[in-house]
Amino acid sequence: MSSTLPMAAIFTRNKMIGWTSVMVSVQGWLSETPAQKEKAGTPAYFSVGMAVLALGLAYMPLFMPPAAGRGGQGSGTAAPGPVPS
Template sequence: MASKKDMRRADLIVPYAEPASSSSEGDMASTMASTLPMAAIFTRNKVAVVFAVQSWLAESAEQKRTSTTPGYFSVGMAFMSLLVGYMPLLLPPPPAQAGTGSSTEAPPAVPSS
């Protein structure tokens, strides 16, 4: 039984210290806040604005200090994306003139000689 003796030394025990929280917690939120406005241009949804405002209000002091773009910039981009998405409803494009194409159609047939 002598070989089963506890070989740990009390002077070498290091107490557990919880690691400091990393600043990468907000990376996903900032990524979503910057990419959702781009998606909102195509889908015309207002989720980007809500998410940008939410991430701006939930910004911690650490995130404010280390962030490259401020929270209000994401909110501004979200509003701009909605404005661009709904612009054809507010300012409709001018009607096309008769006889002029969109220059994307096939060329006319060449008459035989």
């Protein structure tokens, strides 16, 4: 859960999922036992870092808004116009 929730926050850019992933990963890091530390492949603070990164990406449009005039351009794959007769 603590590894998939930040991915969902990154793909959806949802702030609520981002904050939830941060809280779940911090809680998992704080409740980690020494036996779990030895058994785990990566340290628990990596999941906290990933969750913070996901939260940062959710808030990125607030600090770096999209460029003006770039919206609505499309992909350039529109159907060709009518053939003049």
